[in-house]
Amino acid sequence: MPTWIRTLRPFDALPVPTLIERTTDHREAERFVRLFHEEHPEAGDPAARLRDVAREIARRGSYTHTSEELEFGARVAWRNSNRCIGRLYWKSLRVRDRRRTTSAEGVALECVEHLREATNGGKIRPVITVFPPDLPARRAPRVLNDQLIRYAGYREPGGSVVGDPRHVGLTELATSLGWRGGGGRFDVLPLVIQPGMGEPLLCNVPGDVVLEVPIEHPEFPWFAELGLRWHAVPAISGMCLEIGGVCYPCAPFNGWYMGAEIGARNLADADRYDQLPVVAARLGLDVSSERSLWRDHALVELNVAVLHSFEKAGVTMTDHHTESRRFLTHLAREEKAGRVCPADWSWIVPPISGGVTPVFHRYYDNPLLTPNFVARH
Numbered sequence: 001m002p003t004w005i006r007t008l009r010p011f012d013a014l015p016v017p018t019l020i021e022r023t024t025d026h027r028e029a030e031r032f033v034r035l036f037h038e039e040h041p042e043a044g045d046p047a048a049r050l051r052d053v054a055r056e057i058a059r060r061g062s063y064t065h066t067s068e069e070l071e072f073g074a075r076v077a078w079r080n081s082n083r084c085i086g087r088l089y090w091k092s093l094r095v096r097d098r099r100r101t102t103s104a105e106g107v108a109l110e111c112v113e114h115l116r117e118a119t120n121g122g123k124i125r126p127v128i129t130v131f132p133p134d135l136p137a138r139r140a141p142r143v144l145n146d147q148l149i150r151y152a153g154y155r156e157p158g159g160s161v162v163g164d165p166r167h168v169g170l171t172e173l174a175t176s177l178g179w180r181g182g183g184g185r186f187d188v189l190p191l192v193i194q195p196g197m198g199e200p201l202l203c204n205v206p207g208d209v210v211l212e213v214p215i216e217h218p219e220f221p222w223f224a225e226l227g228l229r230w231h232a233v234p235a236i237s238g239m240c241l242e243i244g245g246v247c248y249p250c251a252p253f254n255g256w257y258m259g260a261e262i263g264a265r266n267l268a269d270a271d272r273y274d275q276l277p278v279v280a281a282r283l284g285l286d287v288s289s290e291r292s293l294w295r296d297h298a299l300v301e302l303n304v305a306v307l308h309s310f311e312k313a314g315v316t317m318t319d320h321h322t323e324s325r326r327f328l329t330h331l332a333r334e335e336k337a338g339r340v341c342p343a344d345w346s347w348i349v350p351p352i353s354g355g356v357t358p359v360f361h362r363y364y365d366n367p368l369l370t371p372n373f374v375a376r377h
Contacts (some may be wrong), residue, residue: 023057023061023062023136024057024061024062024063024244024245024246025245026053026054026245027245028244028245028370029054029057029063029244029245030050030053030054031244031370032069032243032244032245032370032371033049033050033053033069033244034046034050035076036069036073037049039072040068060137061135061137062133062135062136062246063246065243065244065246067097069244070099070130070243071095071097073241073243073244074093074095074128074130074241074243074251074371075090075091075095076090077242077243077370077373078090078093078126078128078373079334080370080371081372081373082342082343082344082347082366082368083344083347083348084255085258085323085324085348085350085359086255086256086258086318086323087330087341088326088327088329089126089255090330092126093126093127093128094117094125094126094127095130096110096113096114096127096128096129096130097130098110098129098130099130099131099132099133101131101132102131102132102140102141102195102196103141103195104193104194104195104198104199104200105201107131107141107143107193107195108191108193108203110131111148111191111193111203111237111252112203112205112206112209113129114127114129114254115205115210115233115235116209118233118235118254119209119211119232119233122211122232122313122314123314124232124233124255124256124315124316126254126255126256127235127253127254128241128251129252129253130241130248130251131248131251132248132250133246133247134246134247134248134249138196139196139197140196140249140250141194141195141196141249141250142193142194142250142376143191143192143193143237143238143250143252144170144173144191144192144193144194144200144238145170145189145191145192145237145238146236146237147234147236147237147238148205148235148237148252149188149205149210149233149234149235150164150167150170150188150189151163151164151167151187151189152164152170152171152181152184152187152188153165153166153167153168153171154171154181155168155172162183162184162185163184163185163186164266164272165271165272166271166272167189170189170192171189173192174189174190174192174202177192177200177202178202179202179204185227186212186229188207188210188231190202190203190204191203191205191237210231211231211232211233211315212229212230212231212232213229213232213309213310213315214228214229214313215267215305215309216305216308217301217304217305217308218304218305218308220301222282223279223282223305226275226278226279226282228267228273228305230257230266230267230306232256232257232310232315233256234254234255234256234257234261235252235253235254236252236253236254237250239251239373239374239375239376240374240376240377241253241371241373242370242371242373242374243370243371244370244371247374247377249377253373256316256317256318257316257317257318258318258319258320258323258350259303259306259307259317259318259320260303260319260320260350261351262306263299263306263307263352264303264350264351264352265351267306268299277298279298279301279302280295280298283298283301285297285298299352300352303352307319320350320352320353321353321356324350324358324359325358327343327359328358328359331343331364340365340367340369341364342364342368342369343365343366344364344366345363345366348364
C-alpha cells in the first residue's frame with residue numbers, strides 16, 4: 001500500500017454505514033433507456049433492453065448499466081446541470097468506469113489517478129471517475145470531501161481561521177483521524193474515504209498530482225507578496241451521479257475553472273479568504289465609504305491577477321465574458337436539438353460584472369432533468 005494511504009481506527013463521529021433499502025424506480029430506468037436509444041438510433045429498438053432491465057430490477061432491486069449507457073448518462077448529467085455555465089463541451093467528458101473498484105484503498109488510488117489524468121500538465125481535461133452504485137443490499141463507498149482538492153482551515157483560539165474557513169469541519173475531522181496539518185493557509189487536505197462497510201481510510205493527496213498556481217499581478221509586483229495561490233482542478237466529489245434511478249454516490253468529476261470562481265468567490269468572499277480589504281489597502285484605496293467602490297476596484301484587480309497567473313503558468317482557465325458567450329452557444333445548440341436546457345439564473349450569471357455579460361439579460365427554463373448530479377444521501 002502506498003505510504004500516503006493508511007487505514008484508520010473506527011471513529012464514532014463518522015456516519016455509520018447503513019444498507020440502502022430503496023429499490024430502483026422502474027419508471028426512471030425506463031425513461032433513461034428510452035432516452036439512450038432515442039439519442040443512439042444505431043442501438044435499435046429499446047424493447048429487448050427494457051425487458052432485461054425490468055427482469056433485473058424484479059430479481060435484485062436494481063440493474064446494471066452497460067458501458068455505453070454509463071458514458072452517455074454521465075455526459076448527459078453534465079448537460080443537465082442547471083448550475084453549470086460551462087456545459088458547451090459536455091460531449092468531451094472522459095468517463096473512467098471504475099465500478100469494479102470497491103475497496104477504500106482502490107477508491108483512493110483511482111482518485112489520485114483521476115487528478116493525474118485531469119491535470120494533464122496544465123491542459124485540463126474534463127474527467128469523471130464512476131465507482132460502484134448503491135444497491136438495495138450494498139452501500140457503495142463515498143469520499144467525504146466535497147472536492148478532491150481542498151485547503152485546510154485551522155480554527156484559532158480567538159475564533160479566527162487560518163486557511164479556508166469553509167473547511168474547518170473537514171479539517172477537524174481529518175485531524176481527529178490522525179492527520180497532522182502544517183498550519184498554513186493553503187495546506188491540501190487528505191481524502192477521507194468511507195467504504196461501504198468497515199473502517200474509514202485517510203489518503204494524503206500526493207503533491208505531484210496537485211498542480212497549484214501562485215497568484216501574481218501583471219502590473220503590481222507587491223501582489224506576489226500576498227502569498228496567494230490556488231489549485232488547477234476543481235474536482236467535485238460530494239455529489240451523487242444519478243442515472244436512470246441508479247445512484248453512484250462516489251463519482252468525482254471536473255471541468256476547468258472560470259477565473260471568477262477563484263477571484264470573485266474563493267479568494268474574495270468574506271467567509272472564505274476575504275482578500276478584498278487586503279488588496280484594497282495595498283492599492284491605497286479609500287475604504288472609509290462604500291461610495292468609493294473600493295470593493296469593486298479590488299475585486300477587478302484580484303480577478304486580473306488570477307487570470308494572468310493561470311495564463312502565465314499555462315493552466316487552462318476561462319474568463320466570465322467568454323464563458324457567458326459559450327453558454328449561449330450551448331443553449332442555442334440544445335434548442336436546435338429540440339431539448340430543454342435547464343439553467344439556474346442565480347448560478348449562471350457570473351459573480352462579477354454580471355450585468356455586462358449576455359447571460360444576464362434573459363430568463364431560463366429550469367426543470368429538474370435526469371440524468372443529473374444530485375445531493376448525496
